[in-house]
Amino acid sequence: MxxxxxxxxxxxxxxxxxxxxxxxxxxxxxxxxxxxxxxxxxxxxxxxxxxxxEFTVVGVSQQEEVPAPCLPEVEGQPDGALPLPYADVEVNSLNASDNQGVAKAFEDVLVSRGFTVLELGTMPEGGRLEVSELRFGTKGIVHAYTLAAQFPSIRMVMDDRNGARVDLLIGDEYDTPVDIEDVPPVDEPLENVDGCVPADEITPKERALSLEMQAAEGNAAEG
CATH class of the missing domain: 1.20.5 (Single alpha-helices involved in coiled-coils or other helix-helix interfaces)
Incomplete structure (x- = not known):
């Protein structure tokens, strides 16, 4: 039991x-x-x-921080360099991203404001950028500052070109131009960007050519 x-x-x-x-x-x-x-x-x-x-776009370069040049002294303008007449600023509108058609869209805006856009183009894959840049030589500093006033913010990079023409490289995260009413008056002196350095203290970058410019130079060399 x-x-x-x-x-x-x-x-x-x-x-x-x-x-x-x-x-x-x-x-x-x-x-x-x-x-x-x-x-x-x-x-x-x-x-x-x-x-x-964050998502990293393949082919977009890591942009090194380089100082922007300060505005030069201009004879007859003791209060600082004034913006140039827009027609005197020659620009290449270059797509440095995978956004199709942006170079043409920027050309349309700049031409409507009186700038002289000479070339449209696309940067090679190694020249793709995250944010937009203006690239220019020592002769184009005032030209670049005049163009930079059209944007809320844009990087300014001095390269080793000889002329005064400015390359607008439109990056993947680009800012559109500000409204024309928000552009500083052309009779007011331009302002130096924060942290600028005298141009003679900067080592210019090697100029980067668009695919179209490379092809044109190659054809010229063959001819």
């Missing part, structure tokens, strides 16, 4: 086992529920993952 105390002990053991199982399964279900909510928040964009980083 079975001892009643043994049956009671067995029932108690089973009860404790079932309680432990209920706790374990409850923890697992709660963990899965929290994980599901977290995954849903990540998917909808409500929550940013701790290891999430």
């Amino acid at each position: 079975t001892d009643p105390s043994y049956d009671e002990a067995r029932v108690a053991r089973r009860r404790r086992q079932h309680e432990r199982q209920a706790v374990v399964f409850g923890v697992i279900i709660a963990f899965l529920a929290v994980a599901g909510i977290f995954a849903l928040a990540m998917y909808t964009g409500s929550l940013v993952g701790p290891f999430q980083r």
